[in-house]
């Protein structure tokens with residue numbers, strides 16, 4: 001399982017760079033603009049320059065409206081600024097058809113510019129609270145639009161977590177559907193260390209975190225701490241080893 005960490009700017013990206021050996025993807029975000037809030041192009045550029053070259057930089061395009069042209073242009077902006085993972089939060093899409101239309105525009109805009117870029121279609125585990133597309137539709141949306149991964153996060157950061165809204169069995173189906181379509185499955189949403197055993201067991205490819213690696217576990221007032229990134233990673237590795245041993249023993 002890959003570890004994606006979301007800094008809110010250059011200062012926290014430097015903390016990620018310090019902990020680079022413990023993480024896999026640095027995900028540029030602007031949390032005060034929403035769960036998948038988009039940051040400025042120059043921040044993406046500065047973070048790309050600050051993070052070791054072998055670590056991919058991801059950028060969120062925002063909690064986007066159902067405006068396919070606007071979103072495609074924003075996604076291209078993130079790619080031009082140096083992100084190779086482009087994440088789109090389909091906040092304003094109420095139906096799978098709308099979400100597919102938005103994601104098709106993103107995929108074309110990004111891949112025309114950079115064919116090896118990795119496009120992530122993200123829904124929200126707590127979609128029922130904001131009236132957007134059903135989270136379990138995301139693997140199909142990602143597949144039909146030519147994206148590379150399906151992701152879930154939570155829209156409302158009020159302490160509720162991924163599994164409060166989409167229980168482990170449903171997340172397992174999400175992962176299976178993504179894999180059946182040849183996609184990676186990414187899961188996030190106030191994930192904590194105690195969720196790692198389940199995320200490992202169900203075959204999650206990418207886990208995204210912020211709060212869990214911030215001081216005090218607080219994604220708003222805490223700052224990302226390299227030592228917390230290292231210990232989160234150690235816990236991931238422990239679960240991966242335990243799971244491998246259990247599977248081998250069967």
Ligand SMILES: O=C[C@H](O)COP(=O)(O)O
Nearest residue numbers: 006188190208209210211
């Ligand atoms: O993409 C991952 C998110 O930044 C998750 O943030 P969170 O762990 O604070 O919910």
